Amino acid sequence: MALKVTRKCLVYSVLAVLVCAAVLTTILVLALRDDDEIMKSYKFSSSDLVIQLMEQPDHRYVIGLVRDDMLIQRITLDHDFTDNSEVETIPDGLRLEGNGQQIEIRNLEDTSNFSLISITRTLRKGQIISDVIQTNQVVREREVQWYGGPEQKEQYYPVQRLRFEDYAYVPKELDSAAIVERYWLNSAGVFFYVEKEVPLFIDQDESTLRFTAKKELPYYTYDDTFVFNYRIGIARDAKEAHMKAVDKALNKPVGIPDERMVRYPIWSTWVRYGRPISQQTVLDFATEINGYGFKNAQLDIDDFWETCYGSLMFNSITFPNITELTEQLKEIGFRVTVWIHPFINKNCQPWYTEALSKGFLVKSHNESIGYNTRWWNSGENEASYINFNNPLAVEWFRQRLQELREQGIDSFKFDAGETSWAPEDPDIEGPTALFPSSMTTNFVRMCAEFGPMIEVRTGWTTQDLPVFVRMLDLDTHWGIHNGLQSLIPTLLQMNLNGYPFVLPDMIGGNVYGDDILTKELFIRWMQANTFMPSMQFSKTPWDIDLETVEITKRFVSLHEDYSDYILQRMRLAVAEGIPVNPPIWWLDPDDEIALKIDDEYLVGDDILVAPVLTEFASKRDIYLPKGTWRDGNNNQVYEGGRWLSNYSAPMSTLPYFVKTSFQMR
Incomplete structure (x- = not known):
C-alpha cells in the first residue's frame, strides 16, 4: 500500500527496509527539519546515493543528490503545489502530487558505480514549467565545472560561462547552434539529459541552468498535452558519467568516415x-x-x-x-x-514548380508565410526549403x-x-x-x-x-x-x-x-x-x-x-564510444587544473597538443596532466601533473607531447 505524507502531519516515521527474496530494496526516510521544512530521503540500495526532497515555503521542492554524505547536485522543481501536496512511494521512487499535478522521481538503474534517475511529468497546453539546476557548486572543496550544451559562435569551455535567456533549444543558424544535444555533464560526475520530446528552452547565468518546458514557437504548439522529462546520471567522476551517458543517451557511431x-x-x-x-x-x-x-x-x-x-x-x-x-x-x-544545400530558389525553374506541385516543400501553418523562406543565396521570401x-x-x-x-x-x-x-x-x-x-x-x-x-x-x-x-x-x-x-x-x-x-x-x-x-x-x-x-x-x-x-x-x-x-x-x-579528441582531464578527472584547460586537447590517451593561439606569441604555458610525456619536438621527458612555463614555440613549432608508453597499434 502506498504511504502518503502531507504537511499537516506532525510526526514522521522511518519506514522499514523492504526485502524481496535476496534483493535489497530502497529505504524511504521521512524526517521533520528544525526549520519546519519537510525532508524526505530516498536511499539507493546498491550505491551510497541518497535523493533528498525538501519542501520550500512556496511549496516548491528541492532535490538534493547526496553521495558520501556530501551534496553534489541541487535541482529546484517548478510545480504549483499547495498546502495539500502529497508524497507517496511508488515502485523504485517517489510521486509528488498537488493541485491536480504530479511529478514522478524514479530510480532507473542502481549499481555500486552508477545511478540513473528520471524526472517525469505531463503538462497541459498553456503551462510553463521551469526546473533550475544549480551550477555554481563546490564539491570536496573544488569548484564544479560544466561541459556539453550547445555549439556556439562564442564557444566557451567549460560551458558555465555561456549566457542564455529564453533560448529555444533546437538546431539553428543563430549563434552557430548547429549541434544542440540536450546533454550537460559536470566534474562532480553528474549528467543531465533532457528527452527529445520536450519543448525545451534554456536560461543560463553565473549560478544556474534553467530547463523550461513550454509549447511555444519554434515548437509545435497544437498539442493539448506535452511531456517534461529528463534523466540524471550519477557516477564517480566526469569520465565515468560521460561513458554512461554515451551508453544510455548519446549512442555510439556505427562506423567511421572515409579513411x-x-x-x-x-x-x-x-x-x-x-x-x-x-x-x-x-x-x-x-x-x-x-x-x-x-x-x-x-x-x-x-x-x-x-x-x-x-x-x-x-x-x-x-x-x-x-x-x-x-x-x-x-x-x-x-x-x-x-x-549541396537543401533550398530551391523560386526563380529556379522548372524545379521549383515541380517541388511545389508535388508537396515537397516545407509549408508554414501560418498562411501569410506559406512556403517562403530566405537563405544566404536568396532574397527575402525568394526561396523554399525541401521537406525532408x-x-x-x-x-x-x-x-x-x-x-x-x-x-x-x-x-x-x-x-x-x-x-x-x-x-x-x-x-x-x-x-x-x-x-x-x-x-x-x-x-x-x-x-x-x-x-x-x-x-x-x-x-x-x-x-x-x-x-x-x-x-x-x-x-x-x-x-x-x-x-x-x-x-x-x-x-x-x-x-x-x-x-x-x-x-x-x-x-x-x-x-x-x-x-x-x-x-x-x-x-x-x-x-x-x-x-x-x-x-x-x-x-x-x-x-x-x-x-x-x-x-x-x-x-x-x-x-x-x-x-x-x-x-x-x-x-x-x-x-x-570514447571521444577521439577528449579534453585533457580525460586522463585524470580529479585534476582540478586540467578540468579548466580550454586551449589544449588530446588525441586518445596518448598525445597532448598545446598550440599557440595568441598573436605575436612565441612562448606559452603548457599544463601536462597525469602521465609520463615525451616532447614531440626535442624528446625531453616530463612527469605530468605540472606546468611547463614559457615553453618556447616560434612560429614553425607546434608544442605536442606523446606518452612514453605510446605504441602505434
Missing part, C-alpha cells in the same frame, strides 16, 4: 575562389595542388556550380563538360565532391543526387540543415513532439545514405552516423568569438556531445568581409588543426609565401604520420 579524408587534406574552392567558379578554375586549382607537392583526400567544388540554386544540375556555360572534368581530375589523383520529413521528397532529392554521381561526382559536402532555415511553424510529417528538430535529423540521415565520404554541419540525435560533422564557418581572426581560439573549445564540445568525427572548418577561417589572413594566423591555425581528425584547406599556403608552403608540408606530413592512430581512436569510438 582517405583522415590521412590527407581536403581541398575546397570556397575561400580561395568564392563564387562564381568554372570548370577551368577547378582544374587549375587541382593542378596547383599537385604542382606544390601536396596530397589530397578530395577536391570539393563549392558554390556556385548549379544552373540556379536548387536545380542540382551543372551550369553548362561555366561547366561545359562535367564528365570530362571529373575524368581529368581522377587521372591526376583527385576524387571529386560538390557542395516527407519520404517522397527525400526520394526525389536522392534520385537527383544520384544523377550527379553518374557524371563522376564521388560524394557531397552538405550545407545547412538547421531548423531555422525552414518557414516558422512548419506543417510537416512525423511525430509532432519532435518538431521542428526532426527536420534536421531526417536531412542528416538522408545525407549519410551517400556513404562515409560525405560531410554535414549539423546534427540532432545523429551521433550514430559514420560521417564527418563539420564545424560551422569560422571567421578569420584570433579571438574566442568564432575565431582561432574557439577551435579547440568547439572540438571538445562536439566530442562531449557524442560527435567524435569532427571536421574542422577551413584552415585560416573563411576570410569574410574585412578579415585579413596573415601568415602567422594561417600557420598557427594549421598547427592547431594538425592532430584533429582531418585537415581542410581552401586558402592555400602558396597564396602566402614559399616558407609557409614548407611549414605546411611538414605539418600535413605530421598529421599523416599519426593518421593510423587517429583512425585507431575512431574505431575505438565505434566500439566503446
Whole structure:
C-alpha cells in the first residue's frame, strides 16, 4: 500500500527496509527539519546515493543528490503545489502530487558505480514549467565545472560561462547552434539529459541552468498535452558519467568516415575562389595542388556550380563538360565532391514548380508565410526549403543526387540543415513532439545514405552516423568569438556531445568581409588543426609565401604520420564510444587544473597538443596532466601533473607531447 505524507502531519516515521527474496530494496526516510521544512530521503540500495526532497515555503521542492554524505547536485522543481501536496512511494521512487499535478522521481538503474534517475511529468497546453539546476557548486572543496550544451559562435569551455535567456533549444543558424544535444555533464560526475520530446528552452547565468518546458514557437504548439522529462546520471567522476551517458543517451557511431579524408587534406574552392567558379578554375586549382607537392583526400567544388540554386544540375556555360572534368581530375589523383544545400530558389525553374506541385516543400501553418523562406543565396521570401520529413521528397532529392554521381561526382559536402532555415511553424510529417528538430535529423540521415565520404554541419540525435560533422564557418581572426581560439573549445564540445568525427572548418577561417589572413594566423591555425581528425584547406599556403608552403608540408606530413592512430581512436569510438579528441582531464578527472584547460586537447590517451593561439606569441604555458610525456619536438621527458612555463614555440613549432608508453597499434 502506498504511504502518503502531507504537511499537516506532525510526526514522521522511518519506514522499514523492504526485502524481496535476496534483493535489497530502497529505504524511504521521512524526517521533520528544525526549520519546519519537510525532508524526505530516498536511499539507493546498491550505491551510497541518497535523493533528498525538501519542501520550500512556496511549496516548491528541492532535490538534493547526496553521495558520501556530501551534496553534489541541487535541482529546484517548478510545480504549483499547495498546502495539500502529497508524497507517496511508488515502485523504485517517489510521486509528488498537488493541485491536480504530479511529478514522478524514479530510480532507473542502481549499481555500486552508477545511478540513473528520471524526472517525469505531463503538462497541459498553456503551462510553463521551469526546473533550475544549480551550477555554481563546490564539491570536496573544488569548484564544479560544466561541459556539453550547445555549439556556439562564442564557444566557451567549460560551458558555465555561456549566457542564455529564453533560448529555444533546437538546431539553428543563430549563434552557430548547429549541434544542440540536450546533454550537460559536470566534474562532480553528474549528467543531465533532457528527452527529445520536450519543448525545451534554456536560461543560463553565473549560478544556474534553467530547463523550461513550454509549447511555444519554434515548437509545435497544437498539442493539448506535452511531456517534461529528463534523466540524471550519477557516477564517480566526469569520465565515468560521460561513458554512461554515451551508453544510455548519446549512442555510439556505427562506423567511421572515409579513411582517405583522415590521412590527407581536403581541398575546397570556397575561400580561395568564392563564387562564381568554372570548370577551368577547378582544374587549375587541382593542378596547383599537385604542382606544390601536396596530397589530397578530395577536391570539393563549392558554390556556385548549379544552373540556379536548387536545380542540382551543372551550369553548362561555366561547366561545359562535367564528365570530362571529373575524368581529368581522377587521372591526376583527385576524387571529386560538390557542395549541396537543401533550398530551391523560386526563380529556379522548372524545379521549383515541380517541388511545389508535388508537396515537397516545407509549408508554414501560418498562411501569410506559406512556403517562403530566405537563405544566404536568396532574397527575402525568394526561396523554399525541401521537406525532408516527407519520404517522397527525400526520394526525389536522392534520385537527383544520384544523377550527379553518374557524371563522376564521388560524394557531397552538405550545407545547412538547421531548423531555422525552414518557414516558422512548419506543417510537416512525423511525430509532432519532435518538431521542428526532426527536420534536421531526417536531412542528416538522408545525407549519410551517400556513404562515409560525405560531410554535414549539423546534427540532432545523429551521433550514430559514420560521417564527418563539420564545424560551422569560422571567421578569420584570433579571438574566442568564432575565431582561432574557439577551435579547440568547439572540438571538445562536439566530442562531449557524442560527435567524435569532427571536421574542422577551413584552415585560416573563411576570410569574410574585412578579415585579413596573415601568415602567422594561417600557420598557427594549421598547427592547431594538425592532430584533429582531418585537415581542410581552401586558402592555400602558396597564396602566402614559399616558407609557409614548407611549414605546411611538414605539418600535413605530421598529421599523416599519426593518421593510423587517429583512425585507431575512431574505431575505438565505434566500439566503446570514447571521444577521439577528449579534453585533457580525460586522463585524470580529479585534476582540478586540467578540468579548466580550454586551449589544449588530446588525441586518445596518448598525445597532448598545446598550440599557440595568441598573436605575436612565441612562448606559452603548457599544463601536462597525469602521465609520463615525451616532447614531440626535442624528446625531453616530463612527469605530468605540472606546468611547463614559457615553453618556447616560434612560429614553425607546434608544442605536442606523446606518452612514453605510446605504441602505434
